[in-house]
Amino acid sequence: MSKPRFYVTTAIAYPNGRPHMGHAYEAIATDVIARFKRLDGHDVRFLTGTDEHGLKIDQAARAAGMNPQAYVDQMVAPFRALDEQLGISFDRFIRTTDADHKALVQALWQRMAANGDLYLGRYEGWYSVRDEAYYDEAELVEAQDAAGATIKLSPQGTPVEWTVEESWFFKLSAYQERLLTLYDSNPAFIQPQSRFNEMRAFVAGGLSDLSVSRTSFSWGIPVPGDERHVMYVWLDALANYLTGAGGLDGEWWPADLHIVGKDVVRFHTVYWPAFLMSAGIALPKTVFGHGFLLNRGEKMSKTLGNVVDPADMATRFGVDRLRWYLCREVPFGEDGSYSDEAIVERTNADLANGIGNLAQRSLSMVAKNLGGLMPVRGQPGDSELRLKEAFHAGTEAYFAAMNALALHKALDAIMGMVTAANGYFAENAPWALAKTDTVRMAEVLAATLDATRRIVLLAQPFMPASTAALLDQLGVATDARDFSGFNTPVEAGTQLPAPAGVFPRVTLDG
RNA sequence: GGCAGCGUAGCUCAGUUGGUGAGAGCGCCGGAUUCAUAACCCGGAGGUCGGCAGUUCAAGUCUGCCCGCUGCUACCA
Structure with a gap:
């Protein structure tokens, strides 16, 4: 009776600037997974949001002449607007400044303290405000400042300063064995595989205790019982997944899947499970580290002047085109590249020439020759059996890929079915049958429309709006669009609306 | 420095435990066709599978070395 549950999250974004393509990509990919699970009969909880504490926000607010809360507001x-625009179907947009989150983080701290894993110590070292991280002396690089003096910079090229502060520490070192056991007994915990290997090697190399509080600024969640300290932003941030689940013993916990960028895999696969173990809380099932998007193969950076506004991209190409491109062209888990040309080329080929054309050519024949009434299927012949075989294999490949988070392979499987359906259509040439055998013509159209229906159903997670429009045209009732109705064709005789192109070809010139 | 991975047609990449003449998609060229968004369908174009040397009857597919690239990590301070 009750559906299986699926709790999926994105990492939360740090709103000290405008959202970039990386945010859009992560939100889209996670949304695709969430929508897939819903269509596949799961009760889904989808959490995304923003990480609003920390020194960088504090400083940015000061620079803007605002208090931090007003600044983050x-x-x-x-970020919310971008999610709305991209059709991100989150259930909650969490902010680490939310009251329930602050309370939860303090409760989490107390559990970790009760377990004896937190102790007061002293932290000193080279600290980069920009990176919010300490660095070993050896990691630093020397450079000249504007006045020509030699200064030290972090590996990221940000300024560092020698900092000494009292700090609470977490006994991360005590968790090495348990983490290794976790990895070895659950290889799916860290994906993709390359990240798993890296993280396992990192932990196997030994762990130091982790500084988990700061006294150098106050924009954060106070440490219970020691209000001079605010909590380390990562402890604060990671706990958002618990808040979003409904609390320390939240009904949605444990998470099935954390989708995060490859740069924060360590926080999610080493620190996070250790925190949870300390607090006696179950661990998430899987952490998946996706790759970065490159603009024409180059990293996006303000200095290169190649930063692209995802909202602008979505406006220019359309949300579904953008979603399709990112999932189709970038192997999920690896870095990917995009350009206006690539998006136009890819989506014209797949959507306009492929899916859109398949729907349009068959629907227009039904409209012109059959009064828009869904035709009756005939006894499957050789041609139909081959089509059925191709779809059986394609559908299986699609589900296997989706369940393995190989989004690009799922779309590859869909395109294989598009090719099969177009091949079937051309082979049987219903336009010729219209003059010789209208019964057979109707059968061919019926088979093509059902093939199209299946393709569009499977494409729903990737292109919510366009597929809804196509399913309208295909006469698929709104309550027959999840995967439980996959093998139920539209009833013959159903009146179809007048077809209209959903994926027009686009060109680059203005 | 260590560990891991990668380098295959213009582009993005597939290529199980080594074995019929090395593949897909896109792009490109030609043909066919007109139902369709000049799209679909069919065919083609030919890349010393990073380099060198080995193992083997046989190597993108195993071994060693070299070149280039990437990720994680370490040290020298």
Whole structure:
């Protein structure tokens, strides 16, 4: 009776600037997974949001002449707006400044303390405010400042300063064995495989205790019982997944899947499970580290001047085109590249020439020759059996890929079915049958429309709006669009609306 | 420095435990066709599978070395 549950999250974004393509990509990929699970009969909880504490926000607010809360209230707006624009079907947009989250983090701290894993110590070292991280002396690089003096910079090229502060520490070192056991007994915990290997090697190399509080600024969640300290932003941030689940013993916990960028895999696969073990809380099932998007193969950076606004991209190409491109062209888990040309080329080929054309050519024949009434299927012949075989294999490949988070392979499977359906259509040439055998023509059209229906159903997670429009044209009732109705064709005789192109070809010139 | 991975047609990449003449998609060229968004369908174009040397009857597919690239990590301070 009750559906299986699926709790999926994105990492939360740090709103000290405008959202970039990386945010859009992560949100889209996670949304695709969430929508797939819903269509596949799961009760889904999808969490995304913003990470709003920390020194960088504090400083940015100061620079803007605002208090931090007012500053983040303003900065978070574009992130929510982008999610809305991209059709991200989140159930909650969490902010680490939310009251329930602050309370939860303090409760989490107390559990970790009760377990004896937190102790007061002293932290000193080279600290980069920009990176919010300490660095070993050896990692630093020397450079000249504007006045020509020699200064030290972090590996990221940000300024560092020698900092000494009292700090609470987490006994991360005590968790090495348990983490290794976790990895070895559950290889799916860290994906893709390359990240698993890296993280296992990192932990196997030994762990130091982790500084988990700061006294150098106050924009954060106070440490219970020691209000001079605010909590380390990562402890604060990671706990958002618990808040979003409904609390320390939340009904949605444990998470089935954390989708995160490859740069924060360590926080999610080493620190996070250790925190949870300390607090006696179950661990998430899987952490998946996706790759980065490159603009024409180059990293996006302000200095290169190649930063692209995802909202602008979505406006220019359309949300579904963008979603399709990112999932189709970038192997999920690896870095990917995009350009206006690539998006136009890819989506014209797949959507306009492929899916859109398949729907249009068959629907227009039904409209012109059969009064728009869904035709009756005939006894399957050789041609139909081959089509059926191709779809059986394609559908299986699609589900296997989706369940393995290989989004690009799922779309490859869909395109294989598009090719099979177009091949079937051309082979049987219903336009010729219209003059010789209208019964057979109707059968061919019926088979093609059902093939199209299946393709569009499977494409729903990737292109919510376009597929809804196509399913309308295909006469698929709104309550027959999840995967439980996959093998139920539209009833013959159903009146179809007048077809209209859903994926027009686009060109680059303005 | 260590560990891991990668380098295959213009582009993005597939290529199980080594074995019929090395593949797909896109792009490109030609043909066919007109139901369709000049799209679909059919065919083609030919890349010393990073380099060198080995193992083997036989190597993108195993071994060693070299070149280039990437990720993680370490040290020298």
